[in-house]
Amino acid sequence: MEAICECAIRAGLAAVAFTDHCETYLGADACFAVKDALLKEVLEARAVFGDALDISMGLEIGEPHHDTALSRELAGGSEIDFVIGSVHKVRGEDDFYFIDYDRPDISDVLRKYYEELLELSECDCFDVMGHINYPLRAMSAKQAERTDLSVYGGPLREALLSLAKGGRGIEANSHCLKEGPDGILPSLEVLKMFKDSGGKIVTTGSDAHTAPQVGKGIPEAERLLREAGFEKISFFKKRRPV
Ligand SMILES: [Zn+2]
Numbered sequence: 001m002e003a004i005c006e007c008a009i010r011a012g013l014a015a016v017a018f019t020d021h022c023e024t025y026l027g028a029d030a031c032f033a034v035k036d037a038l039l040k041e042v043l044e045a046r047a048v049f050g051d052a053l054d055i056s057m058g059l060e061i062g063e064p065h066h067d068t069a070l071s072r073e074l075a076g077g078s079e080i081d082f083v084i085g086s087v088h089k090v091r092g093e094d095d096f097y098f099i100d101y102d103r104p105d106i107s108d109v110l111r112k113y114y115e116e117l118l119e120l121s122e123c124d125c126f127d128v129m130g131h132i133n134y135p136l137r138a139m140s141a142k143q144a145e146r147t148d149l150s151v152y153g154g155p156l157r158e159a160l161l162s163l164a165k166g167g168r169g170i171e172a173n174s175h176c177l178k179e180g181p182d183g184i185l186p187s188l189e190v191l192k193m194f195k196d197s198g199g200k201i202v203t204t205g206s207d208a209h210t211a212p213q214v215g216k217g218i219p220e221a222e223r224l225l226r227e228a229g230f231e232k233i234s235f236f237k238k239r240r241p242v
Pocket residue numbers: 060086088130131
């Protein structure tokens with residue numbers, strides 16, 4: 001965490017949010033162990049870097065809609081600043097990171113992804129939906145090229161409407177920039193769709209899993225959000241956008 005904070009300051013960031021993963025399918029003990037360990041480190045980091053960097057205590061809950069009681073409990077508590085809600089896997093399947101995108105029923109699995117995004121959008125235990133179109137990140141360029149995500153636009157549009165209506169947001173995630181310049185998730189088209197749905201809350205995230213990735217691609221994410229018509233980017237303190 002010390003290295004991450006140092007990199008964030010060097011990258012010119014005013015603030016950073018730590019959002020370690022709590023996958024609901026791993027159960028309450030595993031999730032609370034992650035949360036407790038993270039909080040301890042965040043408090044230590046604030047004591048060292050607090051003057052130079054605003055450090056937000058967050059969580060990324062995987063599949064909150066699979067266990068809403070656990071997710072509410074995780075997201076509760078005055079120490080939590082920010083909660084990302086994500087779909088990494090759909091019921092009965094592995095994480096999209098491990099899926100075989102050449103399997104014959106891949107369109108059914110992808111359809112389930114968008115249906116579960118809609119289900120997630122109706123949960124009240126997160127602030128921002130993480131990395132929409134996540135399967136794209138795990139596909140090869142060839143597989144991505146032959147995958148037409150527009151056929152799943154129905155449930156996606158409904159999910160974005162539901163988020164906007166509920167006062168929740170989406171993130172522009174620049175994690176894929178490590179693979180190429182077009183790596184912001186979701187695309188400009190989806191960001192615009194959220195804006196047209198009445199969405200107001202957007203955040204940027206480099207989704208860094210190592211210190212050197214911190215802040216990578218944030219200027220590109222900001223540019224894309226501006227192009228989609230957003231004038232403000234939020235940072236969360238105590239579960240409120242600032
Ligand atoms: Zn994630």
